[in-house]
Amino acid sequence: MNLEIAVGNGVRAVSVTRKGALLHVSVDGRTTVVDARRVGEMELSLLVAPDDGSAPVRGVDASLAAQRTSGDFDVHVAGRTIPVQVRLAGSFGRQKTAGAAQGTGPQRITAPMPGKIVRVLVKPGDEVKARQGLVVVEAMKMENELRAARDGRVRDVAVTEGPSVDAGALLLVVE
């Protein structure tokens, strides 16, 4: 199976093949030998070979939490939580050059959680700087300011002050 997995700032080319009782996982051409046991629907016990040829002995307890987008997971491993995006080989190449990851194109500011729009700090046509506050959403008793990821101009403001919005609702667009 050939996959592309985005982690941190990069995309890794990954393939998995079964050899007897073991799995060979190649990440960007480097192969790791793994003895994998599924211990729960989303939990794996892995024994990983430190180097080529030796027996898989390094214990790694890993578990995953599915995110909203199919193929996106938070991987809990070695006491850390690491977000990854798993796609079939070839799909990322197209997506990544499409813009979002390159830091160009319009920024669609969406509600990260359900909440109430407390304040809209900008109006269409406003020039905004990176990290400038755009809209304030109240959830869990705290006011949270959503900010621009980079410089731009406000194109659309889709919300007004007062109403509640669902997670993922489009709030405004900065181009």
Add this chain to the structure above:
Amino acid sequence: MKKILIANRGEIAVRVIRACRDMGIATVAIYSECDRAALHVRLADEAWPVGPSAPRESYLRIDAIIDAAKKSGADAVHPGYGFLAENEDFAAACRDAGLVFIGPSPEAITLMGSKTAARQAAIKAGVPVVPGTEEPLSEQTSDADVLKVAEGIGYPLMLKAVAGGGGKGMRMVSSPAELPASLRAARSEAQSAFGDGAVYLERRILAPRHIEVQLLGDHYGTVLPFVERECSIQRRHQKVIEESPSLSVSPELRRRMTAAAAAVAKTVGYTNAGTIEFLLDSDGSFYFLEMNTRLQVEHPITEMVTGVDLVQWQIRIARGEPLTLDPESLLTPKAHAIECRIYAEDPETGFMPSPGRIQGLRVPHGPGVRDDSGAYEGGEVPIFYDPMISKLITWGETRDHAIARMRRALAEYQVRGIRTTIPFFQWILEDEDFKAARFDTTFIDRKWGAPGSSPLQSRDPAHEELAVIAAAIHMFTRSIATTVAAGEPVSIWKQAGRAEARR
């Protein structure tokens, strides 16, 4: 006292239920619509609905809660912290309904609940206070008048809600130009959080430590102080890590601070559990800040270093028992305890709330670990309430030992499906200044998000590689398990979609 209603939710309701069960007392939970399946409801002997999910319509409804208490036949009410815990009307309503309120008298709540009246009580007890306004500035006070008062105190200063607590309605103001906007924000926050927009001003002590003293007072005039808690590690004026004892408090200073705390409580005839908060200046002088007339979130660290069950003593005091604890042992910490407040917030996106379903939960165990939690696997973290889902407490023979255990416990702790502040604590606990106990209340503001630093992004590549391997194996083994009998592999994405829909 045979049956206690717990007028709260989440981890603190669970904590109180456990104390009741230890004492053979029956428990009554209350719940809002979205909390029907919450842990406190599952653990209590009885549970009564009190209204829709919004706090104002359920956990803040005095009439509905008193009604539930009467219907259930409870003879006492424990308010926990937050919600109605420091609401004198609620304490009075309990008394009027013939219910024992497990906390101080309504009069003491009123007096110490007003930050300005509390300051006057401290002055009367001979305890120094931070210079500031003695009278509240109501919502009608004009900007010009507030600016005039501010001029007399000097900048930088702190703007605080008179009815405040938990960092809400609080702003630091470093110049007159900032004052009007901060005033508006503080008043609006105070109004929505406490229903009272009045504020007051205090001089800002630069780089202080936040030290607090737990007290218990019985109905026979005895007030006993406990060894201090160090609560300087704060974010947005909210405590995130607490420990006991404080490395910056010598036994001699402990004597003076705990005696001052007890003196303030005695001045107002205080009963039950309460906490006096102080600012400790770098020169060793300390100032009364405020009194919290309730059980504190961070009470477990005091329990860990003194061996006293504070909730049990709240109940014993409320039913008329005298304090029989040894005062000396309460001031003599047994080793060291530390607490991390685990929030459903994502530290990588500016601590954005992260409510939702907990897909998986692994709670740390083992020597010296305590988890006070309201979470369970499959449970929901609703959007309506405070995002704290649990408190992780560790105990060690030394501070280093307690920190090592905390790091171990945090690494074991998995809350899957939502983001939490666990990575934020891992970052703090690796900080050299934290490890050396070199910090003050500005620690996180200075270190977190300092220019050029994004501590969580710079991950160990070895961890990233393991995450990639685990994700790949997860997809691989799942796609094999779901390959159809005819030998035609079904799209793993379609399968993944179905599996997620089932969950």
